[in-house]
Amino acid sequence: MKITKLELFKVPPRWLFLRIETDEGLAGWGEPIVENRADTVAAAVKEIGDYLIGKDPMRIEDHFQVLYRSGFYRGGPILTSAISGIDQALWDIKGKYYNAPIYDLLGGACRDKMRVYAWIGGDRPSNIAEQARQRKEAGFTALKMNATEDLNYIDSFVKIEAAVERMAAAREAVGMDFGIALDFHGRVHKAMAKVLAKELEPFRPMFIEEPVLPENNEALKDLKAHTTIPIATGERMYTRWGFKQVLTEGTVDIIQPDLSHAGGILEGRKIAAMAEAFDVAVAPHCPLGPMCLAASLQLDFCTPNAIIQEQSIGIHYNQQVELLDYVANPEVFDFxxxxxxxxxxxxxxxxxxxxxxxxxxxxxxxxxxxxxxYEDGAYAER
Structure with a gap:
């Protein structure tokens, strides 16, 4: 079997899909995307994808090695996202060839069902209590929301109080036996992250996500000493080498590789295995489309330290188009x-x-x- 064709589709609301075709009629789908950089990733897929024409789609490890290492300059969101979508599509082909789910080819299932969570609040969180109640009534047992709007390096305590009030409203709406994760989204700098974490602690968050920018991961050690809330990060970290520091330094409790960014399904499995050796949980990042969610679930079902799965149905990014609109068997994603x-x-x-x-x-x-x-006109992290 040989790869004959790669096709890219830029589709609403903000996604890029990849279809890889073979000479035996099997085709696989993947999702190589960097939000805000779809055209750039598409160019990378075309550039590195030429190598795959005429190659055996079953040699997924070898293709990763060539595509990752042969360019001399390695890693980063664009190149690894391109590789991620290719990896997903190749695994889709391989699973269809063997008539097996991908998790069966990666060691077999270790669970029967996977916990999922829903998003509320939007980029500038609002209507938190009502949205939280709606998610609970829809059957979810966990949700995630942005913890705050933008915060300057040192900012007003009024913004901290507003964040605490939103968390209090959510907690009151759903009760204590419900997971509430708070995404700092890298928009909080380390001094304010310590303040915010301390004030949120009484409301028992499930975890705080990306409390500082990944380029400032050394600050996690200081933050971890200031809070008992589990710390999660990883959506903007790529390949197993990108996760080495936080795992060896013991500064995180949950890692969140994104299988459309971090290198794909096989690389995600390696990252998860590294985390397991450090007693760290995995919660794959996935505010994206159907292939990324499907790939994440395949990883979840063969990964013992996977604890919960993000999904984008109903997320604020999805304007007029939803993940299920592109799926012929939407019942697969019944929650x-x-x-x-x-x-x-x-x-x-x-x-x-x-x-x-x-x-x-x-x-x-x-x-x-x-x-x-910010108020003074300087650019604010978002």
């Missing part, structure tokens, strides 16, 4: 009592509605993140 059942179909376990994808690609998107500024 019941806060869990999703183990998928049984081969490969990624989803059937992509190819016609809808092709039609949506005619519209495409030009997603751009908003620019935030």
């Amino acid at each position: 019941k009592d806060g869990f999703v059942q183990r998928p049984s179909l081969p490969g990624l376990g989803i059937e992509i509605d190819e016609e809808k994808v092709r039609q949506a690609a005619k519209t495409g998107h030009d997603y751009k993140s908003p620019i935030w500024r």
Whole structure:
């Protein structure tokens, strides 16, 4: 079997899909995307994808080694996201070839269902209590929201109090036996992160996510000494080498590799195994589309230290188009009592509605993140 064709589809709301075709009629789907940089990643896929034409799609490890190492300059969000989408599509082909889910090819299932959480609040969190109640009524047992709006290096305690009030409202709405994760989103600098974590601690968050920017991960050691809240990070860290520091230094409790950014399914499995050796949990990052979610679930079901899965249905980024719009078997993503059942179909376990994808690609998107500024006009992390 040989790879004959790679096709890219830029589809709303902000995604990039990849289809890899073979000469035996099998095709696989992947999701190589960096939010805000779809065209750049598409160029990277085209550039490195030429190598794959005529190659055996089953040699996934070897393809990763060549695509990652042969360019001399390695890593980073663009190159590893391109590789990630390719990896997902190759695993989809391999699973279909062997008529098996990907988790079966990676050691087999270690659980029957996977806990999932929903998003509330948006980028500038609002209507928290009502949205939290809605998620609980929908059957979820956990949610995540942005902890705060932008915070300057040293900022007003009024903003801290507003964040605490939102967390209090959410906790009151859903009760104590409900997971509430707080995403600092890298928009909080280390001095304010310590203040915010201390004030939020009485409300028992499930975890705080990316409390500082990944380029400032050395600050996690100081933060960890100031709070008992579990610390999570990893959505902007790439390959197993990107996770070495936080694991060896013992500064995180949960890692969050994104399988459309970190290197793909196989690389995600290696990262998760590294984390298991340090008694660290895994909660794959996934505010993206159907292939990334399907890939994440395949990892979850063969990863003993996976604890909860992010998913983007209903997330504030999805304007007019939802993840399920591109899936011919949406029942695969049925969430019941806060869990999703183990998928049984081969490969990624989803059937992509190819016609809808092709039609949506005619519209495409030009997603751009908003620019935030502090009161004095300086750029603000978001």
